Amino acid sequence: MTTSHNKIKTQTKAEITDSDTHMFTVHVTVTEQGTGKPVTKGKVTIKSKKGKIIGTGKIKEGTADITASITNKNYKLTIIYEGTEHTYDESVTKIDFQKEYLFYKTSSYLWIVIIAALIIIVYTIGLYTLLITAYPQSQLAHTLSSIIPYVAVSNTTMQHFYLANLHYLQFFVNILIWILIISFITAGVYATQFNSNFHNIIRKNVTNHSVFQHFFGLIIVILMIITIITVIIA
Known part of the structure; x- marks a missing residue:
């Protein structure tokens, strides 16, 4: 009877060598510990973070390519050579x-919050x-025209449009835009520092979240609520 103490010790190495928007390929290398000779047979299993088997393959001349x-x-895989x-x-x-995934997940949440804020502001x-143009004499229009940014027309001979009451909002908008630009640049630089085949997996995992899948629907609901409240007040 052969025990684990009598078996040849092995070492397994793995890397993601290819990916697209749906699949990824893991290249697995299994060698004898110490000698570095390729292992000639055996099964390899890939498990997800939750322990679910997502791919299997057979070792041939020390390697196996497994597509899942x-x-x-x-973003956290366990590769097991079963011996x-x-x-x-x-x-x-x-x-x-996982840390790269969390960085892009956090960045993506930041981006959609900023984009949503800019859409709502516009x-x-x-x-x-x-409202101010349609009901210029109403008390609400008078109040809003003194505090809320809106498109106004100058009373000069050459009429032109401009944004009134923008002084306090402009600083906030500028901050949002600069945060968006800087975070995009940071994400681009960070992405060059690790395996480019991670990108598709990270992107798919991030966009699988319901917030991203229903982003435009949520924005429409928020805009409808703003409109309804404004109409009721008016």
Whole structure:
């Protein structure tokens, strides 16, 4: 009977060598520990962060290429060479880029919040411009025209449009735009420092979140609520 103590110790290495928007490929290399000779047989299993098997393959001349579909939690993979009954011992390695995933997840949330804020600001300015223009004599229009930014027309001979009451909002908008620009540049620089094949997996995992899938729907709901409240007040 062959025990694990009598088996040849092995070491496993793995890297993601290819990816697209749906699939990724893991190249696995299994060698004998100490000699570096390629392992000739055995099975390799890839598990997700939650322990679900997402791919399997057979070792041939020390290597195996395993293709799997991109699903949630693919940023932390466990690659297990299962060994053989009599010859080779089991070995395990990991592919872990969770910190890169969390960086882009946080950045993406920041981006959609800023974009949503800018959309809401532009819509609100347009909405209140219509209200102030349509009901210039109303008390609400008078109040809004003194505090809310809106598109006004100058009373000069050559009429032109300009944004009134923008002084306090402009600083806030500028900050949002600069944060957006700087974070985009930072994300681009950071992305060059790790395996480019991680990008598709990270992007798919991030965009799988419901907030991103329903972004435009949520924006429309918010704009509708703003419109309804404005109409009721008016």
